[in-house]
Amino acid sequence: MLMPLPLTIPSARPRVTLTVWLADLTYTQQAVSAETMPQAVAGLATYAASRMDLDHPVRLFKYPEALAEALEQDGPPDVIGFSHYIWNSQLSLAFAGLIKERFPRTTVVFGGPHYPLRLPEQTVFWRERLAGRVDFYVDGEGEAAFADLLLALSRRDRDDVRGSLPGVHRMNSDGTLYAPPPRPRIHDLSDVPSPYALGLMDEFFDGKLVPTVQTNRGCPFKCTFCQEGTSYFQKVAKKNTQHIHDELHAIGRHMKPLVEAGTARNELLITDSNFGMYPEDHETCRVIAECQRLYGWPRVVNVTTGKNQRDRVLSAVAQVPGAISLSGAVQSLDPDVLRTIARTNIDAGKLMEIALAAADTGTGTYSEVILALPGDSKAKHLGTLRQLVDAGFNRINMFQLTLLPGSEMCTDEYRSEHGLVTKWRVMPRCYGSYTVLGEELRAAELDEVCVTVPEMPYEDYRECRVMNLLLAALYNDGLFTALPAVLRAHQISPMTWLERARTLSHGPALAAVLKEFAVETDEQLWDERTDLLAYATENIDRYVEGHLGNNLLYTYRSRVLSEALDDTADPAARACLAVLRETGVGVGGGSLVEALVREAAEYHRLTLADVFRTDPPEVLRQSARFDLDALLAAARRRDGVRDPRSFRLTESGMREFVLTAEQQRTLSTYMGQFGTTPWGVGRLLTKVRLADIVRHVRMTPSPGTAPAPAGTESSRT
Template identity: 30%
Template sequence: MTHNAQTVSSEFMPYAVACIGSYLKAKINYPVNIIISKFIEELEKELVNTTPDIIAFSYYIWNSDLSLKCAEIVKKRFPNAIVIFGGPNFPVEQERQKEWLAENRHVDFYIRFEGEIPFLNIVKVAIESDFNVDAVKKSGLKSLVSYDGKDYYIGQLENRLKNLDDVPSPYVSGYLDKYFSTSLWPIVETKKGCPFGCTYCTEGYDYYNKISRRSPKLVNEELLYLAKKKKKCSMIFVADTNFLMFKEDLDVCETLKLTREKYSWPTFIGCSTGKKRKDLVITGAKMLSGAITVAASVQSMDDVVLGNIKRDNISESELLDMAKELKNSDGISYSELIACLPGDTLDSHFKSFEKLVASEIGMIKHHTLLLIEGAPLSSKESREKFKFKTMWRPVSKSFGEYSLIGEKFSSMEFEEIVVETSTLSFDDYLACRKMGLVVHYFYNDGLFEELHGILNHLEIPIWNWLKLIYENVSATNNNLQKLFADYLEDVKTELWYTKESLLHDLKKYMPEFINDKRGSNLTFKYKALLLMNDDCLKDAFSFGFKMMNKLAEQKHVTDKLSMAFLYQLKQVSLMRRESLFETKISHRAVFDYDFTGVYSKKYMTNDLFRKVNGGVETIICHDEAQRKFIEEYFENHTERTVEVASLLNRVPARNMFRKLTVKKPM
């Protein structure tokens, strides 16, 4: 189940549950009718004409409450139906598991970890027992947790699938065909498992440390099927935990390269790239010509923090080499930092920012630490050891008022975030969030890449410029200052002290959530607000140039700057970004400089500051691929802030900046 009251909270096809259905159909010798539903409207339509024997729900942080409430209504209407849950958002400790099952008696079984084999086994025993739920509970099936009001049953873990070819593609099998008329992203998964043991992750257990694979033949078949069937969505997400960490991943890139050439699909590929083998990551990124974002996720650059979360990062030298290689080949790279990790301090957090900025990584995604049920770091032991203080907030876009088979209800998902630890205060947390927005505005996405080039030319570290912005932005008196003030206020007001107090206020604030006044991912909401308001964007550029000039004065290098060049560069920069989603805008202007060199040479050189005799006629507009991508997106989405924020969360804004072409020298 997926929320869709404000907007679609998870814009992906329901691939994981479809895989479970596809595996069941392939392995069971019994006529089963499998129906996949992602939205409440679909489920209601099916339940009008169907009496389910078994109904299964996924259980993630973004649909937990919705799935539980839908399951409760279904169980009430169909009391003999067996209700099964599965997904990563389940408690770690057995006592909490018992409490969860006692609180949710309408759930008959919870499948721990991977679901294909356990679900098949449930269905087999259910058929043999004429769908007697008590008989299934007493059968001792592996990976199942259940409670009958008296006894608590927990089975040993079932073996994981060793060969993903045992799961027929749910796309090729036709289970997801109905979603090709929507804008949902297709997901593919060529491998399962992760060799790392990060404690903040739901795959940070030994259970997942072996890799199971799908054969290249079946992966290619699936990708070609998607390329031919695609209608409204030009994007895809590769769900491997460490894509491009294995040599065979280059075969996937080769197939995607071919589908891009033959079918013009996909235009963008989302993924989480591997934490090792950066040589493969770079090779894959080059093959796909900037259509893929490459991750160098570090979470922190502090050794104490990394030890506390059992994280083994790539070295700083490897990070630097990868970032520069990708920059020189038009690849898009990103890294991630998490605030409030155990042992982190404000100073060490800012130093992590500084090191990443110095590496010239393309983007730095800044997150707050979530205590996810099912992750080792959410255990009682970890909470006490690191003195976590937490608060609650609604999960972005995951709320609404709904009706299912005649019963109306409200639903909201919650997440528990760490706002204070033994080494980082709440005020420090707010400072981390403020710096996160500074980086998001002034470093990420190449929004100020021209200014970065000037700073590099002057040999002024970009981090010094970002810190100066951080220290002075609240003292400005313009639209930019208001954005920061509103953001920091929202950072505080998005939090509740307890889940109970948030539930108490649910009815009061639900209209504001649905109408886009609350409940968005704040970082991307405020990125959208900046890019959707030309006055804000102009103020940001003026402030950015002002801070650069201040640093140049402090370093006594203003003689290296041409004021005429900077003035015209600012004009060009704004023309590329103002009214960004208006594809019909085309600027034509004569400049004293050939600004195409600013972008083609990657770094500023002295020859760029020389005026061209007669001037250069320059056209600034979206190219055909950009126009098609933007127009397709807004055919299926509105230009509300929440929808623009969702786009920016998935696709780098720099992919949509207008291109420069020189018409002819005057």
């Protein structure tokens, strides 16, 4: 009897037997530097698994210690991929170099935005940094190109895989770089299965890392300093609403017990470039609000909101009141600078309207400014700050111009055309040493910052940095908000107040902090990358211990608010009185205006006094002559606060400044993660909303707490 032959049906999905590891490394010794969960490399894993049958699940790594342990205990994989960003480049290269030395058969793949745009610069980049350590670099989007590479490596030797795969670059032994153009981008991001929904991210809910998602990718704007400003990223790809719903709820279920136990920061990071600008973002905010109700998470959503579409952005964010701060990331308000950096398709005025309209609903607002952009000058930079302060933003984030390899601004042609003079510095918190396979690996990350442009000599650059520090310390987050309120009532710009505070004499503590800031601004900058890299790796311990390599603006702001808080409140009050006097406001001889200003400065000092101690006093007290809470409420409503008699108490009272139990838990969580050193507190101040940690103010019961009617007592105004 003849038996039929079994039919062999070819699988629609190829089988891949390679062992694959993916690493999105971060430094960990001073603090966890890049606190994001490794969702980007996890997306490479889920996309690859959707296109092929992997005999071995892809392993993911975030911490260098975990990767070192795996190499020691489990041996090398067939393929290891590293994310390559400005904050982990040298760390990834250190691991890659050792792996190639010990396990030359392992294929090392890099991918990420820290890679030049053009072939001549890519060739130099390979020869100086990648050669001998990296086999392939994925240029452009990674998911599809990395999957193509895995399939190719499963079928043939890696030496035969060169120049044949779009976006997969490889340097030949003779120094020839094979660099085909990037693979076309993914049109529907839902084609990348969610690593959260599939459980790949479970191990990273450890209380240290922040859940990170991307609901769309790409940017329609063309800013020359940004890696998404190129034509490759002009179109925006999106995830569908069901994908986002499932992903956020999967995260929420993991975060709920951590948040309830107080062992994790109650945050979500969305890496979209223009959140709120698209109709789908409205539904995303609805899902976030749903997660807040079900899981008590997220309390804070960190995201860059859209640069256009004012009403759409406001409508989306209104669904999660208080969770998202509205951004007006203008970078500069000078028309010539904006033209030079190709931001002409962004209406800076509309951008400010978005944030300021949100302020009327109680939503936090912030703007961003970059120092030393092409065409910038001291007058233009300070003028931009003045306009933003006058517009009412309650926080201005001030950055130095970093030249990113994947941006147009970093090309040789652009540098030469616009006269950019740059120096190198060590990136804050991005350094460490790790024992791997019995060897010590030392690494530190550097970034290249512009310090001089034709209209801004270095001396002006440094003075702008000092003004940035004073603005951050005196103005940002409403630290002394009653004083700008009084000034605005008299049509005086708070920037005039800040500039006057710069010129006044300072107490010894504040004077020392400002002097050391200027000195360290100079000392952290190096002319040659290789010299600084050698110095940093030799002195890693000094960096880890906090003696070197800190974010100066954050660190010195924390020093102003801790070491020099008393000295800071005094010039804040004196500068306010000085500019009032110059405009004809009577402030001498014990006037009510002077009394109000001095009481307000002391009020704000006490809200922050001793907050950053591990054992802060629970209650502080102040005698009260004015109802400052009423004044601040009137200022928020944009009512008049010109007449101090409107806020005079009929009888003096006593004010108490209290740290609540919830605030103490918040501070304990953050200081436990970042420490109580100046650089640790500086980092804390970038992550927590100041309103969440400043002392609550209450008046002791008294029959005389009602404001006196205007006109009941003469006032020198």
